Amino acid sequence: MSLRTRLTLLYSTLVGGILLFFGFAVYQVVGQALVRQVDDLLARTAQDMIAGTRYIAMRGLVFAPDPGLEVAANLYVQLWGGGSELVYASPSIRGLDVPLAPLDRMPERPVYRTTVLRDVNLRVLSVPLVVGRRLVGTLQVATNLDIVRQTQRLLLVVLGVGTLIAVLVAAVVVSLTTRQALVPLQQVKDIALQITRADDLSRRIPYHGPPEDEIGQLIRAFNQTLGRLEDLFQSQRRFLADVSHELRTPLTVIKGNVNLLRRMGCADQDSLASIEGEVDRLTRMIGDLLLIARMEAGRLPLAEEDVELDTLLLEVLEQSRVLAADKVSLKLVEIDRAPVRGDRDRLKQVILNLVENAIKYTPQGGEVSVRLCRQEGQACLSVQDTGPGIPPQDLPHIFERFYRAEKARTRSADGKGFGLGLSIAYWIVQRHGGTITVESSPGQGTRFDVFLPLAEEG
Numbered sequence: 001m002s003l004r005t006r007l008t009l010l011y012s013t014l015v016g017g018i019l020l021f022f023g024f025a026v027y028q029v030v031g032q033a034l035v036r037q038v039d040d041l042l043a044r045t046a047q048d049m050i051a052g053t054r055y056i057a058m059r060g061l062v063f064a065p066d067p068g069l070e071v072a073a074n075l076y077v078q079l080w081g082g083g084s085e086l087v088y089a090s091p092s093i094r095g096l097d098v099p100l101a102p103l104d105r106m107p108e109r110p111v112y113r114t115t116v117l118r119d120v121n122l123r124v125l126s127v128p129l130v131v132g133r134r135l136v137g138t139l140q141v142a143t144n145l146d147i148v149r150q151t152q153r154l155l156l157v158v159l160g161v162g163t164l165i166a167v168l169v170a171a172v173v174v175s176l177t178t179r180q181a182l183v184p185l186q187q188v189k190d191i192a193l194q195i196t197r198a199d200d201l202s203r204r205i206p207y208h209g210p211p212e213d214e215i216g217q218l219i220r221a222f223n224q225t226l227g228r229l230e231d232l233f234q235s236q237r238r239f240l241a242d243v244s245h246e247l248r249t250p251l252t253v254i255k256g257n258v259n260l261l262r263r264m265g266c267a268d269q270d271s272l273a274s275i276e277g278e279v280d281r282l283t284r285m286i287g288d289l290l291l292i293a294r295m296e297a298g299r300l301p302l303a304e305e306d307v308e309l310d311t312l313l314l315e316v317l318e319q320s321r322v323l324a325a326d327k328v329s330l331k332l333v334e335i336d337r338a339p340v341r342g343d344r345d346r347l348k349q350v351i352l353n354l355v356e357n358a359i360k361y362t363p364q365g366g367e368v369s370v371r372l373c374r375q376e377g378q379a380c381l382s383v384q385d386t387g388p389g390i391p392p393q394d395l396p397h398i399f400e401r402f403y404r405a406e407k408a409r410t411r412s413a414d415g416k417g418f419g420l421g422l423s424i425a426y427w428i429v430q431r432h433g434g435t436i437t438v439e440s441s442p443g444q445g446t447r448f449d450v451f452l453p454l455a456e457e458g
């Protein structure tokens with residue numbers, strides 16, 4: 001059963017149930033009030049009748065009402081003597097020789113009864129007439145209950161029809177509103193199916209209702225999931241394309257050199273060196289890829305040791321001096337003690353990558369300045385260069401795998417860059433509870449900042 005049918009049934013049953021309950025209560029209360037009114041009328045009439053009744057010892061009961069007393073046409077009166085003989089009957093029931101209601105032999109107090117006499121519904125008040133302690137007769141006053149029954153029947157019809165209409169209206173309203181409310185869900189389903197069929201993750205679900213209601217939130221979450229999936233699939237595709245591209249170039253170079261060697265028939269040192277260089281490059285790339293794969297699979301354990309970031313920085317600078325050589329001036333502007341907890345080798349890899357990139361991308365005569373300071377419980381390591389900078393459109397992607405800014409996309413002169421270094425650095429810093437940021441203005445230089453939580457010194 002669909003959600004819409006279930007909701008419609010639930011609400012209609014609820015509305016019907018509530019209305020039936022109140023209808024029953026109203027029916028009962030109105031019925032009782034009507035009968036009470038009738039009983040009051042019977043009691044008043046009985047009083048008037050008793051006032052006109054005499055008991056004479058020798059003759060028994062005598063009915064001599066005031067001349068002004070008139071019995072209403074819808075009221076029936078019978079006066080029965082002590083020996084169950086009819087003493088008086090009101091004009092409309094003169095021919096009736098049976099009591100309106102059974103006569104009690106030892107009545108103690110007036111009794112109201114609802115009876116049916118010759119197919120007529122009657123409400124009868126029987127009042128025992130007692131003289132001394134002797135029962136000398138019974139006065140019965142009755143009225144037709146048809147009008148009360150009719151009123152009750154009419155009430156029943158009104159309540160029944162009202163309940164039915166209310167249930168129908170509730171069903172229609174609930175059905176329409178749930179249909180309207182569920183239309184976006186239907187769209188979600190349709191689009192999800194289309195995406196599955198067409199394998200097209202670029203589609204989004206349109207929603208024109210209020211964005212903050214539950215459906216709006218659901219659709220936003222669904223669209224965000226689609227966006228995330230699209231990014232993931234795209235990056236997976238790009239990743240495959242990049243890996244194939246990166247693998248093809250060195251393999252082509254190797255193959256070319258092998259052909260050359262074969263034609264020459266001897267081992268040419270340059271070709272061998274080129275082959276060796278390409279094999280090294282491939283080995284490095286596969287090493288980086290393996291590292292990323294293990295990182296992403298969560299299978300790259302990080303050591304938890306005390307690391308003096310300042311000592312690590314000095315080591316890296318020492319190592320990088322060879323690379324900088326006469327090309328750029330490598331300056332240590334500031335260094336502070338910065339103990340952190342983490343994996344020494346991986347942290348060194350981050351610093352080395354940033355410093356090497358700065359040296360690599362800064363042209364001859366440029367400057368690379370490095371500083372390490374403490375800032376609000378964090379170690380802050382900055383590597384700033386005076387290189388060409390990174391174009392703004394590349395900045396948001398710089399930490400993605402295989403991403404290389406436009407200028408660096410052609411194979412770098414030293415043939416080393418794959419665009420994997422920064423994504424590895426990003427992951428390592430993140431796993432150490434830190435952040436890595438980049439600021440760059442084209443033509444003026446680039447600055448990478450790494451923030452790592454300082455270890456508590458005990």
Ligand code: ADP
Binds near residue numbers: 358362398403421
């Ligand atoms: P690569 O091995 O290509 O250097 P990275 O992941 O280390 O890979 O860097 C990704 C890209 O970021 C580089 O290709 C380059 O375009 C850009 N980049 C990184 N550092 C700098 C820098 N200091 N100056 C200018 N561009 C940089």
